[in-house]
Amino acid sequence: MFEMLYKRYGSALDNEMRRIVASQPNQPPDFGTMLGYSLGWVDAEGAPYHQATGKRIRPLLLLLCAESTDGNWHSALPAAAAVEILHNFSLIHDDIQDDSPIRHNRPTVWKVWGTANAINAGDALFTLAYSALEGQTASVTPQVALELWRIFNHTALELTRGQHLDMRFEHQASVTVDEYIEMISGKTAALLAACAQMGGLIGSGDSTRAAHFAEFGLNLGIAFQMQDDILGIWGDPGVTGKSAATDILSRKKSFPVLFGLERSERLQAIYRRESFGDADVKESVAELDAIGAQEAAYQSEQHYYQLASAALDRAHPRGDSAKWLRQLIEELFKRTH
Template sequence: MTEDQPALREVERYMRAVIDRAESSGMLDDRAALPLYRVLAYHLGWMDEQFRPARVDGGKRIRPLLCLRCCEAAGGDPSAAAPVGAAIELLHNFTLVHDDIQDRSRTRRHRPTVWALWGEAQAINAGDAMFALSQLALLGVADRLPASSVALLLRAFNETTLRIVEGQVLDLGFEDRPSVSVDEYLTMIRGKTAALTAFAAWSGALVAGADPERLERFRLFGEALGLGFQIRDDYLGIWGRREETGKEPADDIRRRKKSLPIVLLLESMTPPDRELLDSLWSGPEVSDQAVEQVLELLERYGVRERVRAEVARLHQEAHSLLAEAAEPGPARDALAALLDRLATRSG
């Protein structure tokens, strides 16, 4: 058992309860005729492909953990934030189900994705259901907080969802563009990735009763953490190892993904090297030889070290913001340890 599992048990219990309640109040008594909720359980790691109980990788639950840790660091009871943590995790997984369709990703966490098993149409339904369930989970704080705080949470939660979708729209639009600036890329991940980590940190502090100034510090901490998390993910998408990431090495190069390493390369390279890159990516598939040549270009322009330096900068910024937001003590230490793990993770 890791040190994070006890903190997440209540979140997991609440997620299961929300889904079970929805299934039991659904249209049909015959669960085999309406496997929607078991498809969700499969995606979350609770069932296998035959809908048998299982306990497989359902993700690290980083975002709900961040919410609970920030609640505690702001002086609150982390168990009071469990419904918010459950809502955050369900919202995150709604985006993953839809992203897998849009990205044509057939595997996630070493297993077939929902659309790969049950088709695109049913995967869209599963994602839609996950979003509705996230709203229901969030309403679980209604008996724990003042009505004004609940309304504030709901508004911020839906605004966060819009920022995530806006980021995904930008990300998909980047695929058809010859180049993307670093500023444009950062705007995209500030929505697609960092908006939810910012909400997680902010909402945990809100449940704890933090004042507006302190809430903003927690929000900025969550945003810096999210930006660093995504850029570390970009690093692993090119230089990560298969046994740690579950993906082929340099998978983002094969997908022609405009992650930060490629954006930095495009801004730095000479016209002849740009022509070379365009020729390497011109075919229907990117060959192993082409991948090696792109890796050589990345090394020649020092992109790997620049990406590492940006992760380190955001890591330090998040540490500074955390020191401003939370009082010294075990709760802040736990958040600092989480931040350090995310900055150096290998998968």
């Protein structure tokens, strides 16, 4: 589905992003290289790079929602560029914070240019995201432009709040399922909510209708994260491309694990062990299965997909793009079923 959407919107989106990021006047060349590298356009020496780095899921969702209200997605390109650039800002800073050396099969920005430069490159993308959104002013009323800006501010703040909770959870003795949902709402779902809302608002000019799109995006984002959590434990390594039960080995506090830790003293005891190997992973998965953690995660995922689907109905999308939006939900949901 995203492949089809990428074919439809991808090259116009890419042009818009390049216009914002690569055409800044007086930009020092090595600065441009860092920014272009993080967006997948060049290698670390500044030479063109031709392998895919990101799926551009967020801007594609925005454009699809815009098209589903009035049939015209071109006018939403500035906002689409803005959300993708914002997403990439957060990846650069996340990679420093998580000490991650690799992203999309390449060294991360801080690995290539050091932490100080990576912090600054992230800050520059953060700013450029706002510059991209500024371009939206030309095709909407001033009132809608200001509302888009408000949505964007709120979303950026949710991202930092979600990131704060995520980092805090690593050192927090116990995390509840509710706290977890609050964290992923900020860290993952808020930006998807903003994409759907901004697309709907640009297309329709109608804030109420856009609010239904926001609800659709938020619940879709939470459901998607739940699914990722399920696949991180029970996913087929041949399909996910990761080793089996990878989230258990890293003792990641994902939904099924938190569900399990809330209910099983045995799992708590396993998770307290100082060293943790394959045998502990097997024991953990067996315990999660015994207490029905997988089924509980499915139920929860389904609950959020249903909320997303109902909100989408209320947003009244139209035409082919409405069909594609519904198809998107179904396909995503199928990954675990």
